[in-house]
Amino acid sequence: MAESVVRRRAALRVLGRLAGRLGGALFVLWAVASITFFAVRLIPGDPAQAVLGGPGSQASPEALAAVTAEYGFDQPVIVQYFAQLGRLATGDLGRSYALNMDVGPLVLSQLGGTLVLAVLSLALAWLLALALATWSTRGGLVAARVATSLEIVAAALPHFWLATSLIVVLSIWLGLLPPISTGGVAGLVLPVLTLAIPLAGFLGQIMRESLLTALESPFVLSARARGESERGALWIHALRHASLPAISLSGWAFGSLISGAVVVETIFARPGLGRTLLGAVTLRDVPVVIGVVMIVAVAYILMTLLTDAASRLVDPRLRLS
Template sequence: MIAYILKRLSIGIATLIVASIVVFSVLEIVPGDPAQLMLGMNATEDALAALREQMGLNQPLVMRYLDWAGGLLRGDFGQSFTYSSPVIDLIAERAAVSLPLAVIALVMSTAIAIPVGLFAASRRGKAGDAVAMGAAQFGVAVPNFWFALILIYVFAVWLRLVPAGGFPGWEAGLWAGVKALLLPAIALALPQAAILARVTRSALLEVLGEDYIRTARAKGMPRRSVLWRHALRNAMIPVLTILGLQFAFLLAGTIIIENVFYLPGLGRLVFQAITQRDLIVVEGVVMLLVASVIIVNVIVDLCYALVDPRLRTR
């Protein structure tokens, strides 16, 4: 087990190093002078020289990368030119919105998808299976921003149960913050639940055909116990894979939803930084999101070993 954990951690660290090189290189391959790109064509030479000094553009390439990577390890992501604030402070402020939103959406998605997948797999070829998978196919096909607009019209405009957008801040109270995130979380969760339900059904159908499942049924074990105690656990590896990918998507890919609901999250921060040509912010946020995806994938790999003991010996 220890060897398995060390192997996965080493792969994650190596991937993170390669990703940092790629993210840093993006700034270097931007045509022209990065300082000129950020300040515009009308910038003075003094302003350009000051920004080049701030970004370390007057140093060799290798030294710039080492300084930047070392700063990341120390929690120093640089200084935002647009906001005149440390990038790490901007990320912490926006992550307080994006992270809870991703967690709520993932919990909703899982709570919907696994029971639906179990229901469909246990009724393969019957009307219940067709209805469940038809609804899942609809959820996959429809964009989440369409769900978002429908939810705003029904629950915010018509019923007036929740706000249509914006975020009051956690200082306004836990319920006020959660209430503002409910509609965006549902809009994000429904398409992801549809994907996860289909994967759960497929994995369960494969497991239900195994000999040990037939043996358990032959011994008179209740159908519910066979599904939950034996079939679901052995079908969890592909489900965990999709869960890991979905959390990474929910954390890093919420630009459209955050703009629809006017939420001050990481996705909106990246969008604003790109439009304002604040490359330091873009670089820092993208690196943080890449690191979060790698960390989630390492955690999923470790969960594989908990679900399937055979992997612990590899």
């Protein structure tokens, strides 16, 4: 009897946690959709002109009136807002004003390139951060100072400056890599480096401090007392615990990489959500802007859930709690 009560309570806790996560995800999507809708509406210009090709289209007053009535631009903004939320609730992202095509297929066709760029950049940032953290903690005072300086400088580098510098050095001076994305592996190197280096500096600082703390923790001292080598104490015991803060921040880092893709994809002429979003904002293409932002929000939520699961996998204490 007591065992069944315990199981029922555990199941209720799990369901409560899942309901909380689902509610939080829905709130994030609502907030993103609302902020994006009103932010785009604040851009100067007539949305009816955007549908007809922009201010340079020289559309007639009759055409503007017809488009205004068709798209409901003559309705109050609050009515347009709730109509937009209603369409999003049914999974309808609308139709692009500028391209005259459904937003869903348009956004999904650009999603793959941005996800590849973000995932590869995150993986490279982790490798660089791990290398800097382990070198700074085990390489002596000089290595610690050099690694710390590299982390600080890397974390402060703007994406546009770093991208330009990499193009000048690796493409123009040395001729090693193409300056724009060519669709192959070589065209990915410079965009990935541009996104990964600043993130590696940030993750490296966090991982180094956590690693120093973990190396002085009782469980590592106990492992050393049992005859564990310094390398084993580092790689088997300390590093797993030191990686927890960086794992928790990987969800935020993924979102940062997606936002950085706007700059990187534009500079390297790489197709993706970043260039699509920039073009849609320029043309006041509200459905495309909202569609891109919503897809990015969903990807961010999924990445946050994955990082939470990874944290529980690495740290048994989280699973027990």
